[in-house]
Amino acid sequence: MSQITYFALASTFISLIVVFYVRSIAQRRARTLGRPLPPGPKTLPILGNMFNMPRVRPWIVYRDLSHVLGDIIHLHVLGQHIVVLGSAQAIYEYLDKRSANTSDRVQSPMIELSGASFNLAFMPYGQRWRRHRRSLWQYFHREATEGYKTTQQSAAHIFLQELCERPSDLRDIIRLNFASVIMKIGYDIAVQSKDDAYLKIAKDAHEGRAEGMVPGRFLVDFLPFLRHIPPFFPFAASQKLWVKWKAAGDRLKNTPFECAKAKLARGQPTQSIVANSLVRLGKMGISSPEEEEIVKNVGAVAFEAGIDTVLSTMLSVFSGVSLHPEVLAKAHAELDEVVGPHRLPDFSDKDSLVYINAIIKEAMRWHTVLPMGVPHATVADDEFRGYFIPAGTMVLPNTWACMHDPEVYEDPDVFRPERFIRNGKLDPTVQDPTAFSFGYGRRICPGRYFADSALFINVACAIHVFDVTPPLGEDGLPIEVKQGHTDGFISHPEDVRCTIKPRSATAEALLRSHATSARQSSNEGEQVTPDC
Numbered sequence: 091m092s093q094i095t096y097f098a099l100a101s102t103f104i105s106l107i108v109v110f111y112v113r114s115i116a117q118r119r120a121r122t123l124g125r126p127l128p129p130g131p132k133t134l135p136i137l138g139n140m141f142n143m144p145r146v147r148p149w150i151v152y153r154d155l156s157h158v159l160g161d162i163i164h165l166h167v168l169g170q171h172i173v174v175l176g177s178a179q180a181i182y183e184y185l186d187k188r189s190a191n192t193s194d195r196v197q198s199p200m201i202e203l204s205g206a207s208f209n210l211a212f213m214p215y216g217q218r219w220r221r222h223r224r225s226l227w228q229y230f231h232r233e234a235t236e237g238y239k240t241t242q243q244s245a246a247h248i249f250l251q252e253l254c255e256r257p258s259d260l261r262d263i264i265r266l267n268f269a270s271v272i273m274k275i276g277y278d279i280a281v282q283s284k285d286d287a288y289l290k291i292a293k294d295a296h297e298g299r300a301e302g303m304v305p306g307r308f309l310v311d312f313l314p315f316l317r318h319i320p321p322f323f324p325f326a327a328s329q330k331l332w333v334k335w336k337a338a339g340d341r342l343k344n345t346p347f348e349c350a351k352a353k354l355a356r357g358q359p360t361q362s363i364v365a366n367s368l369v370r371l372g373k374m375g376i377s378s379p380e381e382e383e384i385v386k387n388v389g390a391v392a393f394e395a396g397i398d399t400v401l402s403t404m405l406s407v408f409s410g411v412s413l414h415p416e417v418l419a420k421a422h423a424e425l426d427e428v429v430g431p432h433r434l435p436d437f438s439d440k441d442s443l444v445y446i447n448a449i450i451k452e453a454m455r456w457h458t459v460l461p462m463g464v465p466h467a468t469v470a471d472d473e474f475r476g477y478f479i480p481a482g483t484m485v486l487p488n489t490w491a492c493m494h495d496p497e498v499y500e501d502p503d504v505f506r507p508e509r510f511i512r513n514g515k516l517d518p519t520v521q522d523p524t525a526f527s528f529g530y531g532r533r534i535c536p537g538r539y540f541a542d543s544a545l546f547i548n549v550a551c552a553i554h555v556f557d558v559t560p561p562l563g564e565d566g567l568p569i570e571v572k573q574g575h576t577d578g579f580i581s582h583p584e585d586v587r588c589t590i591k592p593r594s595a596t597a598e599a600l601l602r603s604h605a606t607s608a609r610q611s612s613n614e615g616e617q618v619t620p621d622c
């Protein structure tokens with residue numbers, strides 16, 4: 091080729107780059123209308139804020155950044171815009187009031203890689219999500235959850251006996267309690283021991299969600315081609331984890347569903363969310379794999395989304411109460427007055443047990459289960475407080491920061507249920523943690539009423555019959571526990587060792603007799619079924 095041809099090619103190439111550059115600036119101007127992005131840390135060329143993305147306890151890093159930059163922070167990593175909302179006001183204004191545009195989810199490859207594709211919590215805002223949500227909501231709206239209270243109460247009685255006999259297995263016993271209720275109402279499957287195969291399935295699936303869904307933890311979030319590196323490649327440690335997590339997610343979705351479906355096919359009488367949904371589809375003459383998939387996914391999401399969130403909140407209650415004898419004493423005094431020593435609390439006591447309700451609120455505040463919520467995303471270009479927010483921006487609510495704002499909650503790191511009470515009643519002027527812990531806008535947790543009654547009945551019953559005090563060492567002296575919270579998408583109190591003993595011989599007799607009745611009535615209702 092002659093020098094002239096080279097020159098012509100080079101100048102054409104440079105002209106094209108200039109045209110594209112000028113056009114992209116013009117397009118960006120047209121989109122932003124000159125509005126700035128929210129403030130954020132300085133960016134590097136191409137990589138943006140890649141090295142500003144916190145990998146450990148992001149809620150604390152973002153809270154500190156908010157103190158410097160304000161309650162709307164912008165970060166930019168390899169083309170992905172991220173906005174962090176750092177105050178209750180900003181979250182309310184953007185995620186609640188403007189939820190028509192802020193209810194999407196960023197479609198990270200980690201959703202599939204962590205085995206969570208079936209989970210409506212991660213689906214994009216649209217028809218598929220709407221159909222799943224509607225299908226779940228019909229079984230979990232406020233009135234529907236009234237129908238589960240008898241099952242929840244019986245399970246709470248069995249929970250007390252389990253705890254009395256194996257107090258050091260607190261974590262497993264809470265898990266068993268929640269699983270037994272949700273498996274019964276979801277699939278009509280009886281889960282009776284901590285070694286149950288379904289509990290193992292849930293535990294395995296949880297690992298993928300807890301580790302994999304922290305935004306920015308895996309590089310594949312920003313470099314999606316990394317998912318195609320095979321697990322046998324050297325240094326492909328993440329890829330090996332993804333294979334394990336995906337298989338665990340599939341087991342969670344399919345195993346209990348197939349069991350419930352087989353029961354129906356055998357013509358056994360069965361009542362459950364999955365069975366009722368399948369029967370309804372049958373009556374309507376609908377037998378599409380797509381509809382069956384929704385039923386399957388809804389069953390699995392109720393099991394998965396509830397188990398670790400409720401577990402974490404219950405652990406926070408036990409941790410808070412064991413470390414604060416004055417709280418336990420006040421709770422006992424209230425239960426003695428309202429319920430008395432000869433019966434266990436039930437749902438009709440809820441409004442009278444003000445201090446117990448305050449303990450649950452404080453546990454949710456003190457220890458925020460989903461510290462950064464579940465990330466939302468914008469559907470279209472938007473303006474918020476004069477800033478330009480591009481379509482597809484990931485919006486992270488710093489729920490933990492709101493729950494630990496010293497302007498709102500004095501001494502936020504202290505467990506103090508009294509902060510919610512005035513003149514013997516729950517104080518409506520104090521910011522209610524449940525308005526944050528269950529998320530925001532159109533994506534607000536659809537399991538909140540169910541969770542609320544599960545927490546109430548188990549906490550009220552447990553505190554009524556047990557003394558919960560610090561753990562003791564071999565020398566009989568109290569051991570100091572570490573008051574931290576684990577890292578991850580769902581956070582748990584770090585050290586929940588405590589001493590759990592019946593308050594009195596009367597309390598022990600009471601809990602044992604109720605557990606016996608609960609086991610008898612659940613066995614009477616139980617059909618003899620072959621294993622699935």
Ligand code: HEM
Nearest residue numbers: 210211392395396399400464527528529530533535537541
């Ligand atoms: C203490 C217990 C619980 C807590 C703290 C909790 C918290 C949350 C939070 C923060 C979200 C994200 C909301 C948002 O995007 O802004 C959420 C979503 C969700 N929760 Fe819960 N949850 C709890 C119990 C439950 C239970 C028992 C169920 C099921 C029966 C459940 C089912 C779901 C589902 C399906 C979603 C996804 C909603 C969507 O994306 O549309 N949760 N939850």
